[in-house]
Every structure is written in C-alpha cells, then in structure tokens.
Amino acid sequence: DSRSRYIKIGSITYRASRNKLSRTRKRSLPPTPTTSRGSSRQQRILVIRGTTYHMDVSGKVLRRAPASSQSPGASLSRIDIGGKTFVERLPGVLSQTPSSETRTYLSRTINRSIHRMRTVNTRKLERRSDRYCMFFNRFGRCNKGASCTYIHDPEKIAVCTRQVIFFLEFLRGTCKLSDCPFSHKVAPEKMPVCSFFLKGRCTSNPCPYRHVKVNAKAEVCRDFAVRGFCTEGIKCKRQHVLVCPEYAANKKCPRGNRCFLAHRDQAAKRKHCEKSASPVDLEQRSVPQWQ
Known part of the structure; x- marks a missing residue:
C-alpha cells in the first residue's frame, strides 16, 4: 500500500495504514522529516482510523493534522498505542497519561x-545444595520441610537429648516417645566427650561417649555443639561438649538467656536443676521450640 507509513514508538517500529498499526520485523524506520509551526525538529506521523496525527519527538504528545490535509473524520478523545494511553487534553491535542x-x-x-x-x-x-540443615541435624525437624534448600539427612540427626541428661535411658529401652525426633543410634560423630575418660576413671565397656583427649584450651567444636554432628568424628581436635561456642570463646553470647546451649558460668546451676527437674521440664528447656 503506497499510503502506508512507518512510525517508531519507543524502540518498536510500526507500519501505519489508514485504520490500523502493524508491528514490523527487522525493518528500520525510514526518515520522514516534517515541520510543524516553524519547527525543524523531526516528528512522526500516525494515521489512526483515517485521521492523521503528528507525534512530537518526546513521544508523549499527539497533535491532529489540519483538516485541510486529510479526509474529514471524528476527533478521537482516547488512543491506545503500544501499551501507552493518550487522552485529549485540548482540541486536537492528546497527551500521554501519567497512569500509562x-x-x-x-x-x-x-x-x-x-x-x-x-x-x-x-x-x-x-x-x-551441598550443606546440611542446621535445624534438622540439631533438633530432628525443620519447619520449612521440603522447601528447605539445605540437605535433610536422617543419618546426621543428633542423638536423643535424653541420653545426655538421663544417663543413656534410651539405650536401656526407657525412652517412651514413639515419635522422638532425635536419633537413637550412637555414633562417634554425634557423642560428646566422656567426662570420666578425661579424669581416667571410665569403667564402661563399651562406653558410647567419645574417648578422645584434646587440648584443654582447644576451641569448642561448633558443628557438634550447634548442629549435633561433626563429620571429623574421633579425628576432630576440638572439644565435643554441649556448651555455647560463642560464650566459650568470647565470654558473651548474643542470644543471652535464650541460648539453648550451656554457658560456662551456668553449668553448675544447670547440673543442680537437672537433679530436681522433671524429664518434660528438662526437654522443654534444652530444646527450644523453633517457630
């Protein structure tokens, strides 16, 4: 069609006929310099429903061409082009709406x-994807479930907390929790150090606790204390004790009293409380309810 023109709106080129715009492919916009009111700046010409409009260089204003240069037609009060909306503000002048x-x-x-x-x-x-979930390892559960991006490996779950507090009662068959989230499988990677072994007075055979003596000034194993599992097992040169590693290293803990691990100056008090507290109280205090 010889009457077709090409216009460019934003970065998209359209082919304009008498009553429609068609998007072109891989075709550059031919230069169509026109002048309006003495201006030498380039404008774009659109023919919409038989009416010719001039778009300014900013692409935000449409001006209807003089009626003498085109066939008579009704003036449009609203035009939608390429996701942009133009509304008539003055007779024959349409501006892009701020909402558009x-x-x-x-x-x-x-x-x-x-x-x-x-x-x-x-x-x-x-x-x-190659890291284990700290909550699943330490507490046997994770509220994120299948959506958790860390690995949930049942073999890495910490040993039942009642074991440490109540002298291995689950080994004696006295752990009555049918849905106990903790592991009832003893492994060197999950067990704390044997305090009697450190004093040279362990008589248990076999002893399920860790019989490895490390430097008394060695740092607390964070993986064991926080996650309940240390991949190094008996080869680990750090202390496998259930105390707060932050407090042991810096004498302070950012979690304060909300920390579920023992602080060194609280060890004696906790030991005294364990003698008189019920198993339910001890479990609720030792294992926080993560929401």
Whole structure:
C-alpha cells in the first residue's frame, strides 16, 4: 500500500495504514522529516482510523493534522498505542497519561525484580545444595520441610537429648516417645566427650561417649555443639561438649538467656536443676521450640 507509513514508538517500529498499526520485523524506520509551526525538529506521523496525527519527538504528545490535509473524520478523545494511553487534553491535542507511564515503569520494575529474585534463588540453591540443615541435624525437624534448600539427612540427626541428661535411658529401652525426633543410634560423630575418660576413671565397656583427649584450651567444636554432628568424628581436635561456642570463646553470647546451649558460668546451676527437674521440664528447656 503506497499510503502506508512507518512510525517508531519507543524502540518498536510500526507500519501505519489508514485504520490500523502493524508491528514490523527487522525493518528500520525510514526518515520522514516534517515541520510543524516553524519547527525543524523531526516528528512522526500516525494515521489512526483515517485521521492523521503528528507525534512530537518526546513521544508523549499527539497533535491532529489540519483538516485541510486529510479526509474529514471524528476527533478521537482516547488512543491506545503500544501499551501507552493518550487522552485529549485540548482540541486536537492528546497527551500521554501519567497512569500509562506509571504502568509501564511498574511493569518494567516488576519484571526486573522477578528476574533478580529468580537469579538469587537459583544461586542460593546451587550454593546451599551441598550443606546440611542446621535445624534438622540439631533438633530432628525443620519447619520449612521440603522447601528447605539445605540437605535433610536422617543419618546426621543428633542423638536423643535424653541420653545426655538421663544417663543413656534410651539405650536401656526407657525412652517412651514413639515419635522422638532425635536419633537413637550412637555414633562417634554425634557423642560428646566422656567426662570420666578425661579424669581416667571410665569403667564402661563399651562406653558410647567419645574417648578422645584434646587440648584443654582447644576451641569448642561448633558443628557438634550447634548442629549435633561433626563429620571429623574421633579425628576432630576440638572439644565435643554441649556448651555455647560463642560464650566459650568470647565470654558473651548474643542470644543471652535464650541460648539453648550451656554457658560456662551456668553449668553448675544447670547440673543442680537437672537433679530436681522433671524429664518434660528438662526437654522443654534444652530444646527450644523453633517457630
């Protein structure tokens, strides 16, 4: 059609006929310099429903061409082009609405945010896929369930806390919890050091506790204390004790009284309380309820 023209809106080129706009592919916009009111700046010409409009260089204002240069037709009060909305503010002059600009900006922002979030989540999943879940290892449960990006390995769950407090009662068959979340399987990677062994007075044979003597000034094994599992097992040169590693190293703990691990100056008090407290009280105090 010889009457067809090419216009460019934003970065998209359209073919304009008498009553429609068609998006073109891989075709550059031919220069169509026109002048209006003495201006030498380039404008774009649109033919919409048989009416010719001039779009200014900013792409935000449409001006109806003089009636003498086109066939008579009704003036449009609203035009939607390429996701942009133009509304007639003055006779023959249509301006892009702020809401249209806002929608375009928000749409681009949302798309960027979604892309960024997907990229970050993918990177986190790739980075964390080889690490074990601290909560699942230490407490035998994780509220995130299948959505957790860390590994949930039943073999790495810490030994039943009643073992440490009540002298291995589950080994004697006295752990009555049918749904106990902790492991009832003794392994060197999960057991604390034997205090009697350190004093040279252990008479248990076999003893389920760890018989490894390390330097008295060695740091507390964070993996064992916090996660309940140390991959190094008997080869670990750090202390396998159930005390707070932060408090042991710095004499202070950011969690304060909310910390579920023993602080050194609380050890004597905790030992005294364990003699008089009930098993339920001890379990609730030793294992916090993570929400």
